[in-house]
Amino acid sequence: xxxxxxxRLTRLLGIVTQLEEHGEASFxxxxxxxxxxxxxxxxxxxxLWVSGLPGYGTTDLLDFDGYAYEEGIARLVESLGxxxxxxxxxxxxxxxxxxxSIVASGVASTAAEGALDAxxxxxxxxxxxxxxxxxxxxxxxxxALREGIETSRAVVVTYIDARDRRTERVIEPHRLVxxxxxxxVECFCRRAGDYRTLRLDRLEGAxxxxxxxxxxxxxxxxxxxxxxxxxxxxxxxxxRWAFEDLxxxxxxxxxxxxxxxxxxxxxxxxxARLLAVGPHLKKVGPADLRAQLxxxxxxVLASASIPGKDKA
Amino acid sequence: MPAPDAAERLLNLLIALTHARVxxxxxEIRATVAGYDPIDDRDxxxxxxxxxxxxxxxxxxxxxxxxxxxxxxxxVTDATHGDEIGYVIxxxxxxxxxxxxxxxxxxxxxxxxxxxxxxxxxxDARRALIKITSSAARVEDETVHLAARSTVGVDAxxxxxxxxxxxxxxxxxxxxxxxxxxxxxxxxxRLVVRGGPLYLVGLDRDRGEPxxxxxxxxxxxxxxxxxxxxxxxxxxLAGIHLEAAVPTLTARIGLRAESGHAIRRRGRFLRSEGxxxxxDVSYCDTEYLRDEILGLAGAAxxxxxxxxxxxxxxxxxxxxxxxxx
Numbered sequence: 001x002x003x004x005x006x007x008r009l010t011r012l013l014g015i016v017t018q019l020e021e022h023g024e025a026s027f028x029x030x031x032x033x034x035x036x037x038x039x040x041x042x043x044x045x046x047x048l049w050v051s052g053l054p055g056y057g058t059t060d061l062l063d064f065d066g067y068a069y070e071e072g073i074a075r076l077v078e079s080l081g082x083x084x085x086x087x088x089x090x091x092x093x094x095x096x097x098x099x100x101s102i103v104a105s106g107v108a109s110t111a112a113e114g115a116l117d118a119x120x121x122x123x124x125x126x127x128x129x130x131x132x133x134x135x136x137x138x139x140x141x142x143x144a145l146r147e148g149i150e151t152s153r154a155v156v157v158t159y160i161d162a163r164d165r166r167t168e169r170v171i172e173p174h175r176l177v178x179x180x181x182x183x184x185v186e187c188f189c190r191r192a193g194d195y196r197t198l199r200l201d202r203l204e205g206a207x208x209x210x211x212x213x214x215x216x217x218x219x220x221x222x223x224x225x226x227x228x229x230x231x232x233x234x235x236x237x238x239x240r241w242a243f244e245d246l247x248x249x250x251x252x253x254x255x256x257x258x259x260x261x262x263x264x265x266x267x268x269x270x271x272a273r274l275l276a277v278g279p280h281l282k283k284v285g286p287a288d289l290r291a292q293l294x295x296x297x298x299x300v301l302a303s304a305s306i307p308g309k310d311k312a
Numbered sequence: 313m314p315a316p317d318a319a320e321r322l323l324n325l326l327i328a329l330t331h332a333r334v335x336x337x338x339x340e341i342r343a344t345v346a347g348y349d350p351i352d353d354r355d356x357x358x359x360x361x362x363x364x365x366x367x368x369x370x371x372x373x374x375x376x377x378x379x380x381x382x383x384x385x386x387x388v389t390d391a392t393h394g395d396e397i398g399y400v401i402x403x404x405x406x407x408x409x410x411x412x413x414x415x416x417x418x419x420x421x422x423x424x425x426x427x428x429x430x431x432x433x434x435x436d437a438r439r440a441l442i443k444i445t446s447s448a449a450r451v452e453d454e455t456v457h458l459a460a461r462s463t464v465g466v467d468a469x470x471x472x473x474x475x476x477x478x479x480x481x482x483x484x485x486x487x488x489x490x491x492x493x494x495x496x497x498x499x500x501x502r503l504v505v506r507g508g509p510l511y512l513v514g515l516d517r518d519r520g521e522p523x524x525x526x527x528x529x530x531x532x533x534x535x536x537x538x539x540x541x542x543x544x545x546x547x548x549l550a551g552i553h554l555e556a557a558v559p560t561l562t563a564r565i566g567l568r569a570e571s572g573h574a575i576r577r578r579g580r581f582l583r584s585e586g587x588x589x590x591x592d593v594s595y596c597d598t599e600y601l602r603d604e605i606l607g608l609a610g611a612a613x614x615x616x617x618x619x620x621x622x623x624x625x626x627x628x629x630x631x632x633x634x635x636x637x
Contacts, residue, residue, distance in 0.1 A: 005318035014446035054344035084408040084446040088382030089477035090470035094437035098427035115417040128476040178460035180508025247463040272607030278627035294635035299610025300628040
């Protein structure tokens with residue numbers, strides 16, 4: 001299938017702009033800069049060379065130096081004044097929404113805010129997207145993690161887990177990650193003796209140590225929030241909201257109710273959601289998740305039935 | 313010469329309209345811009361008609377592609393030419409202003425461009441990255457130990473962003489928890505990202521009131537309806553409650569040792585009763601506090617009010633019933 005027209009046109013204009021701004025460039029350098037192969041760049045130059053004004057005589061066309069071309073170098077002789085086009089509304093929303101979301105998650109350094117400001121200046125008129133923070137992070141703690149990542153040192157953190165228990169642990173931070181607007185640190189946790197992904201908004205403090213990291217960083221491209229198992233839950237329409245924003249969820253409306261299928265990375269988080277929509281639940285699977293749900297529900301009921309309530 | 317591909321034709325159209333002295337009519341575009349199929353006088357009427365229909369379809373698609381790319385195609389009517397519509401591009405309006413980013417900033421923008429994964433917005437974000445880096449110096453990107461990803465449904469976002477920019481109303485099918493599935497006609501004002509999900513804030517025309525819609529609940533295509541520039545969005549987001557309201561109610565909660573830190577932080581410690589620490593906590597949303605207590609899975613209990621305690625018990629019982637089914 002040929003490349004769609006719109007992305008290709010964007011790159012064609014990009015090449016002309018790049019050459020106008022910074023002078024001649026080898027096909028290889030352009031390929032690296034635009035993230036495509038040398039062949040694609042050569043095709044692009046060939047296309048640009050025969051494009052121009054109606055009439056399409058020799059003086060109406062974009063022009064390159066033929067000798068340089070033979071050497072694999074793009075040297076622009078005539079640009080006809082064409083330049084890269086400003087961001088379209090959907091492009092601005094896509095990039096600035098993503099950047100804003102990364103900033104709001106707390107994982108980004110000041111560089112992200114700097115980039116966001118620079119982009120905001122470049123986009124004319126009112127922005128069509130606003131980002132509202134969904135969590136608050138202790139930026140001093142995140143900075144300590146960032147330094148731990150860059151210097152390959154261990155960090156001591158105070159962490160509140162999903163059941164709201166406070167623990168102190170020594171971790172070897174590897175990477176900061178924003179997933180659906182929430183910030184995490186991927187790390188090796190010495191307390192657990194295993195790799196863990198911790199939420200940044202549950203950190204109550206972090207302090208760097210002098211100890212070098214010992215566990216190898218995992219080469220995985222993916223996120224460490226990998227699902228342990230697949231779950232399938234049926235709820236009525238009123239309970240649908242609780243599943244809509246689960247990572248990778250598939251929702252299917254059936255005559256009996258809405259069926260949500262999703263991967264379970266942290267059972268405690270899923271069990272909390274299931275309890276929150278208790279009256280709307282119809283079916284829960286697999287058996288593991290049912291058992292965890294039953295255990296949590298029984299614990300809630302046991303605590304609630306303690307006698308000697310004092311009336312406020 | 314082989315037929316030029318669509319990108320090549322768009323480029324030639326862009327150059328021609330940017331350099332047009334006043335404007336170009338459709339007929340002029342068809343006759344002179346490379347890549348379009350010009351009128352051939354030797355055609356019989358049926359072939360000529362078919363080729364004209366094909367040209368019109370191609371030109372409409374090209375106009376739409378340029379719009380999607382952010383090129384403001386201005387239409388100019390000229391009475392001396394029998395009111396036939398002509399087109400022109402104002403180069404000044406169309407050009408990307410220079411953006412200076414440091415190497416680290418650029419690396420972060422590249423991470424952001426991958427945020428939406430394969431969703432509809434992903435294509436737009438990657439194109440935005442190409443546009444922004446077009447004028448940037450060719451240097452190696454810095455390594456940032458950072459990754460970002462979104463997994464929520466945002467398919468409706470590009471169409472809504474365009475409609476907001478155009479000041480054009482939209483129609484879509486929306487599922488709400490309270491009123492089920494229905495067709496909505498909305499004047500879109502703004503997209504809001506909060507945590508993972510994207511929301512649309514706009515005026516619901518049927519209800520005559522501002523509403524907030526979650527994009528993942530929009531089903532199928534978003535259709536633009538009516539004229540462009542039909543309304544002006546208010547500059548603020550007045551009347552839209554995305555932030556939590558001011559807490560006005562108070563609950564008394566018992567917490568087990570070393571747990572319930574979120575409630576502890578917000579609340580006021582009263583006393584310890586055996587293994588329970590008793591706190592007073594202000595809240596505005598009963599359902600939120602109820603879910604928080606459920607999530608603590610027995611590490612918290614409601615002392616008062618009774619309605620909250622009952623809600624917690626009712627939810628746990630209902631869940632237990634399903635878990636044992």
